[in-house]
Amino acid sequence: MTSSFSELQLSPTIDRAVAEMGYTAMTPIQAQAIPVVLQGRDVMGAAQTGTGKTAAFSLPLLQRLLVHENSSTSPARHPVRALVLLPTRELADQVAQQVALYAKYTKLRSAVVFGGMDMKPQTLELKKGVEVLVATPGRLLDHIEAKNVVLNQVEYVVLDEADRMLDIGFLPDLQRILAYLPRQRTTLLFSATFSPEIKRLAASYLNDPVTIEVARPNETASTVEQRFYAAGEDDKRRALQQLLRTLEVKQAFIFVNSKLGCARLARALEREGFKTAALHGDKSQDERLKALEAFKCGEVDLLVCTDVAARGLDIKDVPAVFNYDVPFHAEDYVHRIGRTGRAGASGLAVTLVAPGDARLVAELEKLLKKKIAPEPLALEHERPRSREGRYGSADDAGRTSGRDRGRESGRESGREWGRGSAREDRPQRGFRSPAPAHDPFFDKPYEPSPGGTPAAWEAVEKVLAPPRNGVSPNIKPKRKIAALLKAGS
DNA sequence: AAAAAAC
Numbered sequence: 001m002t003s004s005f006s007e008l009q010l011s012p013t014i015d016r017a018v019a020e021m022g023y024t025a026m027t028p029i030q031a032q033a034i035p036v037v038l039q040g041r042d043v044m045g046a047a048q049t050g051t052g053k054t055a056a057f058s059l060p061l062l063q064r065l066l067v068h069e070n071s072s073t074s075p076a077r078h079p080v081r082a083l084v085l086l087p088t089r090e091l092a093d094q095v096a097q098q099v100a101l102y103a104k105y106t107k108l109r110s111a112v113v114f115g116g117m118d119m120k121p122q123t124l125e126l127k128k129g130v131e132v133l134v135a136t137p138g139r140l141l142d143h144i145e146a147k148n149v150v151l152n153q154v155e156y157v158v159l160d161e162a163d164r165m166l167d168i169g170f171l172p173d174l175q176r177i178l179a180y181l182p183r184q185r186t187t188l189l190f191s192a193t194f195s196p197e198i199k200r201l202a203a204s205y206l207n208d209p210v211t212i213e214v215a216r217p218n219e220t221a222s223t224v225e226q227r228f229y230a231a232g233e234d235d236k237r238r239a240l241q242q243l244l245r246t247l248e249v250k251q252a253f254i255f256v257n258s259k260l261g262c263a264r265l266a267r268a269l270e271r272e273g274f275k276t277a278a279l280h281g282d283k284s285q286d287e288r289l290k291a292l293e294a295f296k297c298g299e300v301d302l303l304v305c306t307d308v309a310a311r312g313l314d315i316k317d318v319p320a321v322f323n324y325d326v327p328f329h330a331e332d333y334v335h336r337i338g339r340t341g342r343a344g345a346s347g348l349a350v351t352l353v354a355p356g357d358a359r360l361v362a363e364l365e366k367l368l369k370k371k372i373a374p375e376p377l378a379l380e381h382e383r384p385r386s387r388e389g390r391y392g393s394a395d396d397a398g399r400t401s402g403r404d405r406g407r408e409s410g411r412e413s414g415r416e417w418g419r420g421s422a423r424e425d426r427p428q429r430g431f432r433s434p435a436p437a438h439d440p441f442f443d444k445p446y447e448p449s450p451g452g453t454p455a456a457w458e459a460v461e462k463v464l465a466p467p468r469n470g471v472s473p474n475i476k477p478k479r480k481i482a483a484l485l486k487a488g489s
Numbered sequence: 490a491a492a493a494a495a496c
Contacts, residue, residue, distance in 0.1 A: 087493065087494075088492095088493065088494080089494085114494090115496085116494095136494060136495095137494060137495090138494040138495040139494080139495060140495095142495055164493085167493095169493060169494075170494070173494070257490080257491060257492085258490090259491085259492075281492065281494085306491080306493085307493075308492065308493065310492090327491095328492085329491095
């Protein structure tokens with residue numbers, strides 16, 4: 001088994017790009033998948049988040065494109081020979097940028113198309129001809145139907161985040177796209193999560209595939225410390241703010257289940273003095289890309305987002321992920337917390353569990369195969385809101401910035417795959433462990449907030465009884481649950 | 490109970 005990129009004997013043009021990016025040792029998924037893709041086999045690949053799946057398929061794919069000449073007699077000099085499909089626009093953008101870097105010294109051309117952007121520049125790119133096309137499904141169909149691109153020369157299809165691409169929301173578009181491709185082709189599926197059902201479905205799209213499972217499917221990255229805190233539905237905002245301060249989280253993704261909730265939480269945190277951006281599907285693409293960029297460059301510390309940002313986004317050294325809401329689908333939890341602890345760095349994942357989340361937590365326990373016991377969280381008393389710079393005031397309070405803590409420890413030697421050199425130039429990010437036991441925040445006895453008494457929670461649990469005979473009981477709307485809590489009954 | 494992906 002090869003373990004370093006240099007042993008792969010890739011084209012010098014690809015090797016040069018790889019070396020330039022600082023890649024030396026391969027990750028397990030890379031070591032296993034690259035040789036198989038180089039053989040031209042179909043692959044179903046599962047590996048934990050942040051372990052370099054993009055390079056695992058794009059490097060050997062580019063190599064194949066270079067070595068195996070396009071045998072077609074098509075007049076088009078640059079037909080699309082490889083198609084990479086992704087479930088979100090930001091992810092398509094990111095993967096396209098990565099592919100472009102890998103292909104930098106080759107003569108292969110690549111392009112990306114996704115929605116929310118002007119069609120025209122994309123059309124121009126396509127008409128010039130590209131060998132590698134990265135896309136989201138809807139916009140690609142637009143271009144196909146407008147005859148801006150022809151896919152009858154495609155030799156390789158990659159479904160990244162394959163389980164998402166094969167789920168019911170995407171499947172119709174995906175089917176339509178696949179219908180335009182030659183039947184004779186190589187198909188590569190990659191994800192960190194595969195349910196047994198999706199695996200079966202996926203198998204029907206593959207031809208004599210090689211299955212590569214570097215980890216147990218659905219396994220979270222081992223470098224992420226996971227914590228769960230109990231919080232009343234009405235206390236979640238305060239709980240979050242308190243945790244952000246006491247853990248001294250420098251930068252974090254904060255996941256919210258709904259777009260509206262996302263917008264609201266972002267606004268509230270902004271008001272509290274946190275440097276915040278919101279990312280969700282109701283924003284214009286321009287705003288979305290700006291929010292992401294601001295977070296990437298450290299201009300913004302908190303990225304409040306929906307599951308649009310749950311998968312694949314690779315932002316270096318984000319120390320923490322908060323689940324303000326428990327995700328609806330347990331596998332999304334795996335992806336969300338995978339935004340931290342990437343490339344061998346360590347990360348912290350904090351999930352707020354409200355009384356109504358019992359069923360979701362049960363699902364999560366089933367997927368993670370471990371018991372979850374949310375810790376109670378003693379909330380400090382409300383502080384006057386006018387205090388400025390709470391967030392940046394850590395130093396005023398005599399605490400250190402917590403820089404780099406917990407980041408170094410998780411890095412194992414020999415797992416350097418291209419992230420070393422630029423690290424020092426990045427703004428400092430990190431999180432500190434919770435305050436010592438005698439910290440005033442933690443010394444206060446736990447006081448359930450009004451509207452969150454244990455008795456009320458019990459009542460709520462009853463409303464959310466587990467399904468009987470496979471039939472779910474009616475779930476009362478949130479407002480009713482809130483009313484129940486308030487009544488304390 | 491939601492989000493995502495096209496105009």
